[in-house]
Amino acid sequence: MRLLQLPRADAPAPTRPSGVREVARFNWPMYAVGATTVVLGWALARRLPVRPARLARAGAATAAALLVGSTAATWWVYDHARPFSFDWLDDLLPEGPGDHLVLSAGLDEAARPLAARHPGAAQCVVDLYDPALMTTGSIRRAHRLTGGAAQGALPGRPTALPVESAAHDSVFAVFAAHELRRREDREALFAECVRVLRPGGALVLVEHRRDAANAAAYGPGAWHFLPRAEWLRLADHAGLRRGAERRIAGLVTAFAFRKEAAA
Incomplete structure (x- = not known):
């Protein structure tokens, strides 16, 4: 790795x-x-x-x-x-991110500020961008205009993250998971996150939600987001325990889903 x-x-x-x-x-x-x-x-x-x-x-x-x-x-x-300041993270992970994995979907804005905030924590970045899976024009333009993933990022798939099992204390998916438009791809990604997390580790998911506040702000564009119920379903399906949840600026939600600690 x-x-x-x-x-x-x-x-x-x-x-x-x-x-x-x-x-x-x-x-x-x-x-x-x-x-x-x-x-x-x-x-x-x-x-x-x-x-x-x-x-x-x-x-x-x-x-x-x-x-x-x-x-x-x-x-x-x-x-x-400024959600990328990560000043909200202590509410979700008071112990800090530890050895962490950052998932991107063709546009990585989380890895560098997270590393700068926690310079002593080892970081690995995996980019999931696949135009066959991520079909919206906005993410394709973002990938093209920004040059794509962070330098040194590993290419990965929702079904196979190139990371050893139980290798990380936390996994971050910041405005990335909703780009997987197919239900089965999201389920596969959550299952892979469970595999790479250590017992007691956390998946930190940050997303806009398809709800009244985002519909009022973005109109029909809010249908690109997924409802809170879908993220909770995915966590339950993967066997993750619901942890802390933080609303950012009234329009973004940060979730912490926990893998069960070792017996």
């Missing part, structure tokens, strides 16, 4: 681009469609009879509200609350 070189203890924590800029880059077709809808709606409203004009203005206003609301929500989560 290869371990990534960790930053020195006195090295500053790595900075990261604005969350708003990143989301706009990776999801620009959605923003383009929204902006076009706004412009066309208002332009058509000036040329249509009264009732159709009202509908056109309503459509334009709805599209504008979704654009503004989703952009504001993205800023609130990624630029203001």
Whole structure:
């Protein structure tokens, strides 16, 4: 197993681009469609009879509200609350991450800040990106525009992580697991996480949820997320025990699922 070189203890924590800029880059077709809808709606409203004009203005206003609301929500989560600072982690893992595995899905934003926050902990990164499994345009653009996984990351599959059994104290899947769109791939990944965890170890899962708050913020885009019930089902199916749970900025949830300790 290869371990990534960790930053020195006195090295500053790595900075990261604005969350708003990143989301706009990776999801620009959605923003383009929204902006076009706004412009066309208002332009058509000036040329249509009264009732159709009202509908056109309503459509334009709805599209504008979704654009503004989703952009504001993205800023609130990624630029203001900064989930990649990992200042919430002590609530889930008071003992620290220990020897940990970071899972990415073509875009790794967790490994470097996590290593900088815990410079004494050994870290391994496995990238699960597979365009045959991860079919959304946004993750493909993110992979292409950012150069993909961290340098030194090991390629892996949901069914076979290239890590020895019981090798890690914790596994981190930060905004990565939802990119597996098939139920069986998610189940396989959770089973592999159980295999590589030591007894008493934790899977730390960080995701937006498909819930009322995210639907209000992101509109139809919230259907890309998975409901809380699905993450709990996956944990139960894999034999993981539900641990601490932390809400971040009202729109993101961090879960800690525990492997049973040795008898």
